[in-house]
């Protein structure tokens with residue numbers, strides 16, 4: 415097995431997780447233990463011209479350790495071009511720059527990288543010499559942990575590619591990695607009291623003076639940005655109140671017992687889901703982490719995969735992960751704020767990417783992507799478009815116009831020409847082989863017109 419350098423804190427976190435896994439702990443949260451969350455502060459009620467004092471003490475942290483595996487990628491998803499040739503990471507850089515100009519805040523941009531994403535991402539940051547802030551590094555590295563054989567929970571051996579014996583431990587690693595890397599102390603020593611942490615593919619999570627001001631006034635150690643759930647969000651984790659002590663908790667689908675499946679999916683009862691944008695008070699986080707030796711004991715997520723994700727016949731392994739948002743149950747007094755959907759624009763699939771690249775969105779001067787139609791069309795691309803590479807080949811001229819579409823469903827293998835317009839509930843049916851959508855064609859309910 416390839417040796418890896420891992421901090422003492424990370425070893426301890428992994429040791430405890432392994433013990434729980436071996437005991438078969440499930441970390442289920444029963445509906446009977448929970449109350450719904452009914453009343454939250456809302457960004458809409460805050461003063462949009464809030465003072466920028468708290469933002470001036472805030473660092474922007476992007477979770478950048480994951481590979482875009484859901485889109486068949488083996489590098490950081492944040493490097494995918496989204497608009498006008500600019501990647502998620504470049505849009506983030508522009509957002510930070512704009513917020514600095516508007517507010518005068520120093521706003522360092524710090525990436526949490528994994529060993530697989532570091533080099534490429536730092537190369538992009540290096541192209542922006544105005545970006546670094548004195549005394550703050552551009553990134554810190556998250557830990558890595560052994561993949562475990564599904565039968566025995568022993569570390570897997572994979573001499574064909576020893577790098578594949580290791581994986582990142584999920585974004586819940588943020589806390590031990592902030593501590594072990596020294597980034598937590600570095601930020602505090604440079605005068606930063608708060609951090610806004612978000613997914614690197616969420617271009618909606620721009621720096622906000624109003625939320626920073628609200629968070630500083632709340633005195634809470636941690637706040638989660640949540641959105642109102644709709645029927646389409648039934649799968650995502652939801653916020654709830656723990657009956658025993660009134661603490662906010664996050665319940666993910668994996669933590670729901672089968673008999674509670676209906677309650678979990680009830681978006682009128684459990685009305686808010688986690689956008690995975692968190693605000694942290696670094697002083698309070700530091701004191702809790704130090705008290706607990708860096709081990710927060712976050713609920714485990716057990717992921718079963720094959721050691722080589724591209725080879726379904728390779729041995730089955732377990733990857734133990736934790737989620738950053740589940741720390742809401744650990745920090746006493748943690749809170750949440752309701753934000754509009756504009757702060758949540760995730761790209762989990764090529765369907766999401768096509769929509770963001772299309773004229774259904776406009777790039778604003780401050781590098782946010784705003785929808786120009788309501789509701790947005792529902793895009794469902796079939797299996798031919800699942801990986802980023804396959805998707806790019808089939809849209810060589812960029813996205814078609816989706817402004818006049820209610821939905822676009824593509825069942826067959828269609829390659830789009832230039833200037834294509836999609837209207838109404840458009841359908842491109844199954845095809846025996848590859849088919850073109852000609853330049854300047856209109857696609858509607860009856861296919862290509």
Ligand code: UPG
Nearest residue numbers: 477478479480582583584585613614651688689690737760
């Ligand atoms: N990431 C890391 N390190 C890891 C794993 C992931 O930095 O070890 C990053 C990844 O690059 C991405 C972010 O974390 O930027 C989120 O990861 P992703 O796999 O895209 O999201 P999920 O873990 O599926 O879901 C998270 C929350 C969930 C929330 C959702 C919103 O756990 O509660 O609803 O984000 O998109």
